[in-house]
Amino acid sequence: AQKITQTQPGMFVQEKEAVTLDCTYDTSDQSYGLFWYKQPSSGEMIFLIYQGSYDEQNATEGRYSLNFQKARKSANLVISASQLGDSAMYFCAMSNAGGTSYGKLTFGQGTILTVHP
Amino acid sequence: EAGVTQFPSHSVIEKGQTVTLRCDPISGHDNLYWYRRVMGKEIKFLLHFVKESKQDESGMPNNRFLAERTGGTYSTLKVQPAELEDSGVYFCASSQGHDDYEQYFGPGTRLTVT
Numbered sequence: 001a002q003k004i005t006q007t008q009p010g011m012f013v014q015e016k017e018a019v020t021l022d023c024t025y026d027t028s029d030q031s032y033g034l035f036w037y038k039q040p041s042s043g044e045m046i047f048l049i050y051q052g053s054y055d056e057q058n059a060t061e062g063r064y065s066l067n068f069q070k071a072r073k074s075a076n077l078v079i080s081a082s083q084l085g086d087s088a089m090y091f092c093a094m095s096n097a098g099g100t101s102y103g104k105l106t107f108g109q110g111t112i113l114t115v116h117p
Numbered sequence: 118e119a120g121v122t123q124f125p126s127h128s129v130i131e132k133g134q135t136v137t138l139r140c141d142p143i144s145g146h147d148n149l150y151w152y153r154r155v156m157g158k159e160i161k162f163l164l165h166f167v168k169e170s171k172q173d174e175s176g177m178p179n180n181r182f183l184a185e186r187t188g189g190t191y192s193t194l195k196v197q198p199a200e201l202e203d204s205g206v207y208f209c210a211s212s213q214g215h216d217d218y219e220q221y222f223g224p225g226t227r228l229t230v231t
Contacts, residue, residue: 004159033218045208045222052218091160095218103148103212104173105220107160 002027004092006108013082014116020067021077021111023092029053032096034075035105036066039089048090051075079113087115119143121223123209129229135197138226142191142211148172149192150212150220151184155205163207166192199230 003026013019025034036048051059051066059066067076075094079086092108122141130136142149151163163182164174168189177184181200186192196203206227210220 035218037222042224043206044224045210047219047221050218093160102215103150103218103220104162104165104176105150105152105160105210106162107152109159 002029002032002094002096002106004094004106004108006092006111008111009109010112010114012114012116013079015084016081018078018080019082019113021079021090021092021113023075023077023108025073025075025092025094027073027094027096029096032094034066034068035093035095036064036075036077037091037093038086039091039110040085041088045091049077082115084115084117087113089113121209121211121221123207123223123226125226126224127227127229129231130199131231132201133198135195136199136228138194138196138207138209138228140192140194140209140223142209143213143221146211146213146221147189148212148214148217148220149186150210151192151194152208152210153205154208155202160208163194196228199228201230204228204230 005024032053034051038046049061049064063080065078089110093105124139149166154160162176165172166186183195206225208225209223212220
């Protein structure tokens with residue numbers, strides 16, 4: 001079974017600073033994917049970034065980067081130059097890459113990020 | 118291109134009643150997923166359709182929940198009869214093919230059972 005743990009219920013950051021949101025995972029699968037989603041107060045889930053378990057380089061998407069440390073089973077999200085619009089709930093998730101349950105996402109509890117001006 | 122849509126956005130029903138949630142995935146997306154977030158808990162997977170077939174329904178909580186995907190297009194999730202613990206936000210997501218990892222989520226349906 002897969003498990004995602006986000007240990008930070010809430011995080012605060014000053015505008016324009018960088019922030020790291022923690023995520024650790026547990027799986028017995030060799031091939032899997034790691035995701036981060038953003039959920040603003042409006043409720044929709046917005047895909048941010050993806051990292052495959054066999055990708056050697058950390059994924060980056062604009063101001064978002066995923067700090068993937070496979071041996072430690074961690075997939076932290078780094079947001080650089082925080083903006084007020086980054087205030088939202090952030091979910092870490094994982095899926096396995098094959099078998100009948102491909103695509104099925106397992107989510108963490110979420111971290112509420114608040115960006116202060 | 119229209120995104121994933123869900124209807125209704127909010128539903129309030131009494132315990133014992135029936136509710137049907139609808140999801141329209143992005144056109145051409147074979148994969149359709151249902152997830153649920155009960156208050157204060159993680160978002161949990163319910164089931165996965167590939168076209169009109171159920172690929173994985175391991176997350177369906179019990180037989181009060183029935184999901185269908187007519188002709189591989191839109192999907193419905195019926196709860197009958199609804200119980201208090203069914204309250205939460207029900208999300209639908211879709212992705213294009215087997216190798217497409219990005220799931221596009223709908224805005225969710227907030228279900229309140231009183």
